[in-house]
Amino acid sequence: MALIDTGYLTYRELMEKQKLPTEERFLQGPVAVVECVQEIPCNPCEAACPFGAIHVGEPITNLPVLSAEKCKGCGACVAKCPGMAIFVIDKSYSQTKGSVSFPYEYYPLPEVGSTVTVVNRQGEAVGNGKVLRVQNPVSFDHTPVVTVEVDLKLINEVRSMERRHS
Amino acid sequence: MILEKDVVVVGAGPAGLAAAIEAAKAGAAVLLVDLNLKAGGQLFKQIHKFFGSRAHYSGTRGYDIGKKLVKEATESQVEIWLQSTAVGVFPGNKVSIERILQNGGKKLYTVHGKTIILATGASENVVRFKGWTRPGVMGAGAAQTMVNVDHVKPGQKIVMLGSGNVGLIVSYQLMQAGCDVVALVEAAPKIGGYAVHAAKIRRAGVPIFTKHTIVEALGDAEGKVSGAVIAEVDEKFQPIPGTEQTIPCDTITLAAGLKPVVELTRLMNCASAFEPVLGGFIPMHNQDMETSVQGIFVAGDATGVEEASVALEEGRIAGVAAAQALGLLSQEDAESQKQFYWNRVNSLRSGPFGEKRLAAKQDVLQCYQEQIHTPQPEVMIGGLASGAD
Amino acid sequence: MSLRVKNHIVLDVKDERKTVTITVDGKPVQAKEGEPILSSLLAAGIKINRYTRRFHEPRGLFCAIGQCTDCVMVVNGKPNVRTCVTPVQEGMVVETQDGLEQKGGHK
Numbered sequence: 001m002a003l004i005d006t007g008y009l010t011y012r013e014l015m016e017k018q019k020l021p022t023e024e025r026f027l028q029g030p031v032a033v034v035e036c037v038q039e040i041p042c043n044p045c046e047a048a049c050p051f052g053a054i055h056v057g058e059p060i061t062n063l064p065v066l067s068a069e070k071c072k073g074c075g076a077c078v079a080k081c082p083g084m085a086i087f088v089i090d091k092s093y094s095q096t097k098g099s100v101s102f103p104y105e106y107y108p109l110p111e112v113g114s115t116v117t118v119v120n121r122q123g124e125a126v127g128n129g130k131v132l133r134v135q136n137p138v139s140f141d142h143t144p145v146v147t148v149e150v151d152l153k154l155i156n157e158v159r160s161m162e163r164r165h166s
Numbered sequence: 167m168i169l170e171k172d173v174v175v176v177g178a179g180p181a182g183l184a185a186a187i188e189a190a191k192a193g194a195a196v197l198l199v200d201l202n203l204k205a206g207g208q209l210f211k212q213i214h215k216f217f218g219s220r221a222h223y224s225g226t227r228g229y230d231i232g233k234k235l236v237k238e239a240t241e242s243q244v245e246i247w248l249q250s251t252a253v254g255v256f257p258g259n260k261v262s263i264e265r266i267l268q269n270g271g272k273k274l275y276t277v278h279g280k281t282i283i284l285a286t287g288a289s290e291n292v293v294r295f296k297g298w299t300r301p302g303v304m305g306a307g308a309a310q311t312m313v314n315v316d317h318v319k320p321g322q323k324i325v326m327l328g329s330g331n332v333g334l335i336v337s338y339q340l341m342q343a344g345c346d347v348v349a350l351v352e353a354a355p356k357i358g359g360y361a362v363h364a365a366k367i368r369r370a371g372v373p374i375f376t377k378h379t380i381v382e383a384l385g386d387a388e389g390k391v392s393g394a395v396i397a398e399v400d401e402k403f404q405p406i407p408g409t410e411q412t413i414p415c416d417t418i419t420l421a422a423g424l425k426p427v428v429e430l431t432r433l434m435n436c437a438s439a440f441e442p443v444l445g446g447f448i449p450m451h452n453q454d455m456e457t458s459v460q461g462i463f464v465a466g467d468a469t470g471v472e473e474a475s476v477a478l479e480e481g482r483i484a485g486v487a488a489a490q491a492l493g494l495l496s497q498e499d500a501e502s503q504k505q506f507y508w509n510r511v512n513s514l515r516s517g518p519f520g521e522k523r524l525a526a527k528q529d530v531l532q533c534y535q536e537q538i539h540t541p542q543p544e545v546m547i548g549g550l551a552s553g554a555d
Numbered sequence: 556m557s558l559r560v561k562n563h564i565v566l567d568v569k570d571e572r573k574t575v576t577i578t579v580d581g582k583p584v585q586a587k588e589g590e591p592i593l594s595s596l597l598a599a600g601i602k603i604n605r606y607t608r609r610f611h612e613p614r615g616l617f618c619a620i621g622q623c624t625d626c627v628m629v630v631n632g633k634p635n636v637r638t639c640v641t642p643v644q645e646g647m648v649v650e651t652q653d654g655l656e657q658k659g660g661h662k
Contacts, residue, residue, distance in 0.1 A: 003361045003364075003365075004356045004361055004372070005355070005356055005357070005376065006365075006368075006373065007357055007361070007364035007365060007367070007368040007380075008364075008365055008368045008369075009361075009365065030387075035365070037361065038360060038361050038362070038518070038519075039517040039518055039519075040217060040360055040362075040517055040519055041217060041218055041219065041513060041514050041515075041517055041519075041520060042217040042218060042219075042224060043216075043218075043219055043220060043224065044220060044224050044225030046220075047220050047225075048225075059513060059516045059517070060218075060219045060513055060516070061516045061517030061520075080225055081213075082214065082215035082217050082224065082225055083217070083360065083362030083363070083365075083366075083368050084362065084365075085362045085365065088424045092313055094291060094314045096177075105342060105564050105565060106341065106342060106564055107562040107563055107564045108562070109564070113237050114312075119369060119371070121365065121368060122368055122369075123369050123370055123371035123372070124371075141215070141226075141227065142227075142564060142565040143215070144564065159369055160271075160369040160370070162371070163196060163341065163370050163371065165344065190648065201621060201640070202620070202621075202640065203591075203642065213566060215566050227565070249640075289622055290618065299612060299614065299625075300613070301602045301604075301613050301614060301615025301616070302602060302615065303617070304615075304616050304617050304618070304619070305617060305618050305619070307618070307619070307620070308616060308617060308618050308619035308620070309619075311619040311620065312594065312597065312616070313560060314566065316590055316591060316594035317559060317560040317563075317566070317568045317570065317596045318558050318559055318597050319558040319559075319560060320558075320559065320616065321558070322558075340564060342563065342564060343560045343563060344560060344561075344562075361575045369566060372573050388603065388611065388613065389603070389613040390603065390613065390615070392600050461623075537621065
């Protein structure tokens, strides 16, 4: 597995290891993409979902399985995953743009409406994105979730933004 | 004067706190000692959300678990002595404790514990290379303490050595504190820790050099770190000449694993086993976490380096078993509680990352069964404790 | 430049402890009461705590938990004080340690 050689997943690897939502489901609106591919003992995502869309079960080393038809794309799991490995993708946003929601635990947080440099799984800058939302309620326990608008063609690659210095 | 306690617990990390709480809840008079300024051990520097099952605090940040345990211990009437170092254990279950007093002076106490639980944790391994003693080269745990507990950055530009979970998590936390991690260097061909931890720091732009090592820490005029020379290694982990490159940095952090702190169990002549997967020599123990010496229990990293969540559950088992040995719990109650915590421990040791640790621990339990069978009263140092290393 | 962490997304780094002044090798250094001496020094950019006896090599923060003794200094005239586990008090006099007991490693 390239992941443990390099530290990042390729989209192809992800598709082999995780059952991703269908293209049809992606076009219906926001949905979670679970990028958890190692059998580690962990299950907070299962309880985080208010719609029962994530199943881990026993043993807790099972990979989480998303029922895309139950998922509403609310993002409750994004902040709860200790591995920060869940994202919400919306491909229905417009003809050319989609949105990506990711956990971002660095100071300073971006301003809503500002343009940030978005990065892929390797931390490489791949373009710009407009910040649509920054959610940081108490229930997220200091794991803010940032949503950026990006070109649809980048949507499977963008997973964070460039870290800035305070 | 010798103080009398039902249970003396050495080390107030997750294992020691959990052990103290369980014993105190059963009605034991418990003294918990720790050499640090604060109880909680490494929990207060672990600012990430824990993995594991929801039943054992997963999804909760380490320091919040620490706060809960310290509160629970205080509410359970555990007596906690801080800045108090257990400097020796002696036949007759006596513990010598050097306690720092309010006025800065020191006082030596001798405490007799009907049972003793040693939860002394682990210490960081060092890696030697040219210049490794320069100011600016430090343990990854030391750097983690500085940023997360003392809120001071050890430096601005960091090179991390080691890609186990400690190296990955501390790299992430150094960036959260505002440092830059300019390289993560790993001698093995693959990343050692959880991929999700590696993925977080890759997204933040940290380059990971697998099959590489640090060959030299360069210094400035005063002798402080000014750079790291790294090189590719061959299959025998030897640097390949001609592959060196210099990375400017002011700090080099070492995450080369941990080893159990076992001085006190050695002083008691507890039989030990060598388990590389668990960090080296560890005291052998049975399902009660009791060593080869009657009344001496162990828990947490001191009995094999694992995760804080495992240490916590082992501590609970040791606390219950100590209370049972004191006659404070019925056999039925104690057995059912221990079984409950063992189930949790086993679930934490499942999966591809846990199975080696599970096998090593099963080996320890089996060897104990074959070689020691039941704990024996202690033997004087130099005596004939069977199975002692 | 201070190495203190000013902002943090997870931790509350507002420090309401009293600011005190200690003397390090004759110079005043601002510190937070109760923090380990080592932290105050590091925050002020001081990274060398002692020099070794035989080769006069500098040493500094290494374990931060009172185990390695690389950070020992002369505190209020007393040598071999582990600065990583000794809390700061107002007016403390801290000196770089040279060898096993002498003060004044910095030339």
